[in-house]
Amino acid sequence: MKIDFEHRQSAHCETGVTSNLLNFQGINLSEPMVLGIGSGLFFSYIPYIKLNGNPGSSYRIYPGLIYRRATRRLGIKTRLVSFRSADAAMKALDENLRKGIPTGVLTSVYYLPYLPSQYRFHFNAHNIVVFGKEGDEYLVSDPVMEVPTRIHADDLAKARFAKGVLAPKGKMYYPISVPSEYALKSALIKGIKHTAKDMITIPVPMFGVKGMRKLARDVRNWPVKVGEKKARLHLGNLVRMQEEIGTGGGGFRFIYAAFLKEASQILNMPELNEIGDEFTAVGDRWRDFALASAKIFKQRSNATAGYGEAADIILECADKEEQLFRRIRKLDFPKP
Amino acid sequence: MKKNEVPQDDANVLEGKFKPLKYATNEDGSYTHVHTVGWEPENLALEQAWDAIHENLELIAQEIARGDASPIKYFMEKCLMEPPMLAQYMGISRWRVKRHLKARGFARLSEEKLRQYASIFNIKLEELTHFDPNSHD
Numbered sequence: 001m002k003i004d005f006e007h008r009q010s011a012h013c014e015t016g017v018t019s020n021l022l023n024f025q026g027i028n029l030s031e032p033m034v035l036g037i038g039s040g041l042f043f044s045y046i047p048y049i050k051l052n053g054n055p056g057s058s059y060r061i062y063p064g065l066i067y068r069r070a071t072r073r074l075g076i077k078t079r080l081v082s083f084r085s086a087d088a089a090m091k092a093l094d095e096n097l098r099k100g101i102p103t104g105v106l107t108s109v110y111y112l113p114y115l116p117s118q119y120r121f122h123f124n125a126h127n128i129v130v131f132g133k134e135g136d137e138y139l140v141s142d143p144v145m146e147v148p149t150r151i152h153a154d155d156l157a158k159a160r161f162a163k164g165v166l167a168p169k170g171k172m173y174y175p176i177s178v179p180s181e182y183a184l185k186s187a188l189i190k191g192i193k194h195t196a197k198d199m200i201t202i203p204v205p206m207f208g209v210k211g212m213r214k215l216a217r218d219v220r221n222w223p224v225k226v227g228e229k230k231a232r233l234h235l236g237n238l239v240r241m242q243e244e245i246g247t248g249g250g251g252f253r254f255i256y257a258a259f260l261k262e263a264s265q266i267l268n269m270p271e272l273n274e275i276g277d278e279f280t281a282v283g284d285r286w287r288d289f290a291l292a293s294a295k296i297f298k299q300r301s302n303a304t305a306g307y308g309e310a311a312d313i314i315l316e317c318a319d320k321e322e323q324l325f326r327r328i329r330k331l332d333f334p335k336p
Numbered sequence: 337m338k339k340n341e342v343p344q345d346d347a348n349v350l351e352g353k354f355k356p357l358k359y360a361t362n363e364d365g366s367y368t369h370v371h372t373v374g375w376e377p378e379n380l381a382l383e384q385a386w387d388a389i390h391e392n393l394e395l396i397a398q399e400i401a402r403g404d405a406s407p408i409k410y411f412m413e414k415c416l417m418e419p420p421m422l423a424q425y426m427g428i429s430r431w432r433v434k435r436h437l438k439a440r441g442f443a444r445l446s447e448e449k450l451r452q453y454a455s456i457f458n459i460k461l462e463e464l465t466h467f468d469p470n471s472h473d
Contacts, residue, residue, distance in 0.1 A: 011357045011369075032359075032367070052385075052416070110416070116351045118382055121416055145354040146371075163424035164417075233388055236381035243378045245356045249337055254359035258367035277365050284337060294377035297384055 002132035005102045007141040007148045011248030011255060012060075015040060016143025017104045017127040018067045024102055025178045027074070036259035037191040038070035041252050042198060043321075045211040047218060051165065052121065053230075054237035057215065059251030061198075063125035063166060067104070067173060069194075073187035077177040082169040086157045089170030093130060093138075096174065102131040102141075106171040108162030114142070114149045119245065124166040130156075144245050188263050189333045192272075196325040209325075212318035220311040223304045231307065232296060239290045250283025257283060267334060275324055282320050289313040337361065342370040347379040389413065397469035406442030407467040408433075411457040425456045 005024055010016025010031040018034045035041065040060050047055035060066075071078045083089035096103045109115060109123040132139035137150045151159075160170045199208040206214065215238075222231035242251040257279035264272035289310055296306040339360040350356075355371035362368055392413050399405035412422050423433040426449075435441035436453075445453075447461075454461045463471075 009357055009369075011359060052418070114353070116349060116353050118349045118351075118386065122421065144356055147354075164421035167424070229388075232384060236384050239377050239381040240385070243375060244382070248357065248359040249342075254337060254367070258359055261366060280337075280361055280365065287337065290375075290377040294380050297377070297380040 001097055002134070002139060003097065003100050003102050005129065005131035005141060007129075008143070009146050010143040012040075012246045012252070013127040013143055014063065014066045014125075015255070017129050017141075018070055020129060020141060020143060021102065021104055021175060022071075022074075022076070022178075025076070025175050027076075027178060027182065030258075030262065032255050032259035033188075033262055034070050035066065035252065035255050036195075036263060037073055037187045038066035038068075039191050039194040039198070040066040041195050041256045042208070043211050043251075044207050045215040045218075046206050047214075049165075052237070054234050055218070057238055057241055059242055059247060059253075063127075064106075064171075067127075069191070070187075071175060073190050074182045074184070075179045076175050076182070078173055078175045080171065080173040082171040084169075086161045086170065089160055089172070090153065090157055093172060094133065096172070097130065097133055101174050102129050104128075104173045105130050105156075105160060106168035107156070107159035108164075108168065111155055111159035111162060112142075112151065113155055114140075114145075114151060122162065122164055124162055124164060124168055185267060185334070188267060192260075192263065192328060193333075196328040199325045200322055200329075209318045209322040212314055212321070216311040216314040216318065219307055219314065223307050228304075235293045235296060235307075235310065239293050242286060243290055250286040253279050253283030253286055269331065269333070271331060272328075275328060278320070278324055282317055282324070285313060285317050285320070289317070338363075339368055339370050342372050343375040344373050345376045345379060346373040347376075347383070349374060349379055349382055389416070393469075400439070400467060400469070403439050406437055406439050407464050408442060408453055409437040410467070410469070411453070411459065411464070412437070415457055422456070426452060 006020065008020055010019060012031065015031045015034045019029055019031050022029055042061040043059055045055065045057045049056035081092065083092065093103060093105065105128055107126045107128055109126045110120050129141040130138050131141055136153045138153060138156050139148060140151050141148045160168055162168060202208050205211065222234055243249060248255040257276045260272045260276035260279060264270060264276065292306060292310040292313060337360045339362060342358050342360050350373060355373055357369050358372050359367050360370045393410065396405055396410045396413055400407060400410060419430050419433045423430045426433060436445060450464055451461055454464050
């Protein structure tokens with residue numbers, strides 16, 4: 001059993017899955033468009049939550065929200081179900097495949113043997129599309145990979161019922177009805193405004209540009225506060241969140257720049273194209289932060305000064321992003 | 337990031353399984369996709385994360401040899417888990433898991449619980465009851 005599903009590689013899993021699932025329904029939107037409409041760009045730094053001993057940080061919004069926001073704004077009805085038992089979850093998936101529905105599935109990276117072993121930590125929010133089954137194996141479109149792959153039913157069941165933070169609970173999702181016409185422009189505008197608002201107005205110092213500034217303060221103090229070794233691991237975790245498979249580089253800032261450029265064409269707003277260029281520059285600065293961190297990783301000791309440099313770059317990114325999002329909020333968007 | 341400046345620092349962390357996509361710019365600032373095999377800062381960050389895990393495993397093996405820690409602590413670390421996650425898999429409370437990480441708590445475990453731990457760690461029961469760190473490098 002195999003559904004004729006077009007696999008297109010993307011940088012990030014959730015945006016890729018969403019883009020591919022919509023494409024199957026005849027809605028052709030690029031990965032950057034999905035990120036923008038779904039208001040996927042974000043920043044949060046939550047030191048009270050520790051993941052593998054490192055403070056929680058993310059360059060994107062909460063997993064699952066991109067798909068939900070993007071489909072809602074495009075007027076697409078979708079079904080999202082989770083399960084109590086792996087048996088029921090696998091049966092429901094089989095039933096979907098029998099009906100010819102390619103299905104988005106939430107998994108833990110740890111239990112996906114087709115991924116490189118060094119990347120397989122307990123990360124519970126990896127999205128894939130299952131589009132067929134042959135014998136004991138499922139056909140999988142994992143958007144971070146170049147071509148579709150396969151996974152044994154036992155492994156997929158484990159991956160869907162991994163435990164821990166953000167446990168997937170067998171969650172699966174798929175569009176059920178697509179409008180014949182969708183209001184792309186208003187969806188774009190909503191997406192852009194939402195991101196701009198969240199990045200600068202949430203009154204908690206963990207989110208948006210405030211989160212970046214808090215992070216910068218903490219980074220500066222890490223070597224003294226938690227010791228050189230732990231500080232290095234914390235910094236390494238940040239670099240991985242920012243650059244490792246799934247962000248397109250520069251912690252999603254490049255994909256977002258690509259989105260603003262596409263949006264500028266559709267909305268006929270040249271200013272968004274300029275702001276897109278500025279986001280490219282911000283992404284490059286985030287990469288400079290990764291390079292500054294790499295210097296610390298190499299020295300392995302007495303790199304206290306390096307933390308100051310890394311923190312300064314984060315502050316610079318925060319200032320620049322705040323300025324850009326304020327500019328976006330003042331833009332005169334066309335009335336849809 | 338310009339498309340001709342996308343780093344290609346191969347440290348074989350991807351094991352040749354696939355090449356991730358990066359977004360990079362053309363001369364006019366528009367975006368295109370470029371495949372990459374890796375970048376030094378990412379590679380170093382990943383490498384030091386694994387180094388820390390391997391260091392921990394050695395320390396835990398020493399604790400076990402001293403009679404302080406239990407093999408469960410070793411395999412928990414090896415499976416990249418922490419007590420809350422392991423407790424969820426076991427269906428018991430965190431503090432009970434924490435007790436089983438110590439040699440004294442481990443000695444009181446029933447065979448049933450030991451089997452359950454072994455199956456979560458995907459190892460044989462003997463690997464828990466007759467712990468040999470050298471066979472797990």
